Amino acid sequence: MSPDDKPHSDSESLLVDPSTHMESFRRTRHNRRTELVEDYVELIADLIEDGGEARQVDIALRLGVAQPTVAKMLKRLAADGYIQQRRYRGIFLTDIGKQLAEQSRERHHIVESFLCAIGISIETARIDAEGIEHHVSPETLEAFKRFVTQTIAFS
Amino acid sequence: MSPDDKPHSDSESLLVDPSTHMESFRRTRHNRRTELVEDYVELIADLIEDGGEARQVDIALRLGVAQPTVAKMLKRLAADGYIQQRRYRGIFLTDIGKQLAEQSRERHHIVESFLCAIGISIETARIDAEGIEHHVSPETLEAFKRFVTQTIAFS
DNA sequence: TTTCTAACATAGCCCTGGCTATTCTTCCAT
DNA sequence: ATGGAAGAATAGCCAGGGCTATGTTAGAAA
Ligand SMILES: [Mn+2]
Ligand SMILES: [Mn+2]
Ligand SMILES: [Mn+2]
Ligand SMILES: [Mn+2]
Numbered sequence: 091m092s093p094d095d096k097p098h099s100d101s102e103s104l105l106v107d108p109s110t111h112m113e114s115f116r117r118t119r120h121n122r123r124t125e126l127v128e129d130y131v132e133l134i135a136d137l138i139e140d141g142g143e144a145r146q147v148d149i150a151l152r153l154g155v156a157q158p159t160v161a162k163m164l165k166r167l168a169a170d171g172y173i174q175q176r177r178y179r180g181i182f183l184t185d186i187g188k189q190l191a192e193q194s195r196e197r198h199h200i201v202e203s204f205l206c207a208i209g210i211s212i213e214t215a216r217i218d219a220e221g222i223e224h225h226v227s228p229e230t231l232e233a234f235k236r237f238v239t240q241t242i243a244f245s
Numbered sequence: 246m247s248p249d250d251k252p253h254s255d256s257e258s259l260l261v262d263p264s265t266h267m268e269s270f271r272r273t274r275h276n277r278r279t280e281l282v283e284d285y286v287e288l289i290a291d292l293i294e295d296g297g298e299a300r301q302v303d304i305a306l307r308l309g310v311a312q313p314t315v316a317k318m319l320k321r322l323a324a325d326g327y328i329q330q331r332r333y334r335g336i337f338l339t340d341i342g343k344q345l346a347e348q349s350r351e352r353h354h355i356v357e358s359f360l361c362a363i364g365i366s367i368e369t370a371r372i373d374a375e376g377i378e379h380h381v382s383p384e385t386l387e388a389f390k391r392f393v394t395q396t397i398a399f400s
Numbered sequence: 401t402t403t404c405t406a407a408c409a410t411a412g413c414c415c416t417g418g419c420t421a422t423t424c425t426t427c428c429a430t
Numbered sequence: 431a432t433g434g435a436a437g438a439a440t441a442g443c444c445a446g447g448g449c450t451a452t453g454t455t456a457g458a459a460a
Contacts, residue, residue, distance in 0.1 A: 105295045106371070112309035115284070118376040119309075119418090122277065126447080129270070140260050147407060154267035154274075159448055161409065166446090178408060178456055205385060208392060214384045216261070221273040225376030229369045230360060237363060274448090281417080302437060314418055316439065321416090333425055333438055 118225065125224040128194040129153070130163060131172055134181055135191035143180040197231055198223045204234040207241040273380065280379040283349040284308070285318060286327055289336055290346035298335040352386055353378045359389040362396040 105111070133152060137144040150160045164181060167173045172187035183191060201223045205215035226234070260266070288307060292299040305315045319336060322328045327342035338346060356378045360370035381389070 105291055108303075108306050110371070111307045114372045114375040115307070116309045117372050121376050122280075123446085125277075136260055145407075148263075151263050152266040152270070154271045155447090156449060157408075158410080158450080162447075178454090205388075208388050210385050210388050214382055216265070217269045217272050218380055218382050218385050220269040221276050221380030222377050225373055225380070227369055227373050230365050230373050233360075233363050233365050278416085300437075301439095310417085311419060312438075313420080313440080317417075 121224050126163065127167065127170070127172065128190065128224060129220075130167060131183060131187050131191040132194040132198065134173065134183060135188065135195065138180075138183070144182075145180055149181075194223070197226060200231060200234050200238065201226055203238045207238050276379050281318065282322065282325070282327065283345065283379060284375075285322060286338060286342050286346040287349040287353065289328065289338060290343065290350065293336075293338070299337075300335055304336075349378070352381060355386055355389050355393065356381055358393045362393050 130149070133149060134144040137148055137152075141148075146157055146160045146164070150157045153160070164173065164175060167187070168175050171184055172190060174182045174184055176182075198219060202215050202219035205219055205222075206212060210218070285304070288304060289299040292303055292307075296303075301312050301315045301319070305312045308315070319328065319330060322342070323330045326339055327345060329337045329339055331337075353374060357370050357374035360374055360377075361367060365373070
């Protein structure tokens, strides 16, 4: 065999170096672990603002999961200090919870507005934003925000 | 109590209707389940193209996980018909696997290019794209593609 | 005040996707 | 030809995030 039997010889071709590659995947895995927490506190904040209280059944309905699934998750959120639970009463956000909810809500809104600004239908924007939001870094969020502002200015 | 004790009375305020909300979350959960498969086949395709073979150690190194984690996942991919495994030999993509890899790679590339096109640094674009790609619908992907093409045309 | 129902709690199951520790195989160097 | 090391397989653990089935409780309606 020649020393050149590998498709891209020594130049390492298209692939980025392993540690850079690894870092991206690690970050993505980390984002995935915080996704649910963000969606829950955001939804709880919305429900409270909208109807005065956040109940398990409503959370379950809007998330499209079963009530015990919500119950288990709420225990985790309580253990992690995001919410306060009173048995057979509603859910209340702690200060930490409110803060995370506010951040999540703002980021979510910017992402959705951005998608609309580049011409995507509101239905699709809503769906895609629900997943994309959790993987948008501060730098990207700033770029999205700028873009939305500019687009509005030119209309 | 007055009939108006709830913050937003009858207009249902800011929240979208429950079933629409639910649909977004369901889609996002579905996308999450396919994320890993997409990243694996894409990475395997890249490794084969780059070095002639895809080995567990290299996959593990680039994903930032342990080798048995990769081994277990590869069994699933084989069971699902994306790859072919020969004990103590490398990984080979089936036709289905190649097809998914190609789709994933293209989508990934468009997302990353798009982020760069709106002014995000390549480092951040790489990281964010790794997560965002899995939540981009065909409609959004088309919009991203158009935007990239236009941006290149005007430079 | 009592009853009944909707909401909540709890138990117990499953799958996914991580990990460590250990045991094969292969294959290269000696 | 053989030994060792690198790579792959296997076993067994854990947490997260789903589910169903079932028991409990609070509060409204009667
Ligand atoms: Mn959100
Ligand atoms: Mn979301
Ligand atoms: Mn990818
Ligand atoms: Mn990815």
